[in-house]
Amino acid sequence: AQSVAQPEDQVNVAEGNPLTVKCTYSVSGNPYLFWYVQYPNRGLQFLLKYITGDNLVKGSYGFEAEFNKSQTSFHLKKPSALVSDSALYFCAVRDNTNAGKSTFGDGTTLTVKP
């Protein structure tokens, strides 16, 4: 079985400061990892993914994520947070033994204060 943990329900940062949203995963095969963002009254939007290759993945809106196989983590980061980054963020995992199905974490609410 595959699973995802987002240990923080809420992350608060000041505008201009770096942000990190944490994600750890468990899979039986090779992990395929995704971050999605949900703005109020909207569906989820894709931010970035890790399939293979460079452990640092760059995505939309200046976000990046670092894959760490030994720690089974895929933390989302941004060097300088914006108020408009405030949203609900979901980490998701899929492995190559669970065709076509992604498992999502419970979500982390990011609040960026001016």
Added chain:
Amino acid sequence: DADVTQTPRNRITKTGKRIMLECSQTKGHDRMYWYRQDPGLGLRLIYYSFDVKDINKGEISDGYSVSRQAQAKFSLSLESAIPNQTALYFCATSDLVSDSWANVLTFGAGSRLTVL
């Protein structure tokens, strides 16, 4: 127009009523999914379909049924709604590519269902 359209966006109904949530997509994707979102529980997969003739149960399919009427249409039905089915429902699509594990999901805006 949105790539993935869900109707209705909001619905209030009573226990025991039959409800259908509809999803249509213009992305030409083969794969379609229905997820349920509850606060603090993330998204849970209800049903998924890899093509018109392929329907699969997800982790929480009890109390739900689906119909894939065409490549572009995937509807979710609650035959007899109950209050614990109150949730935000999302339809999503993905493309069948050579590296199918890399499929990114495209989501609709969601259908908020309240069962009284």
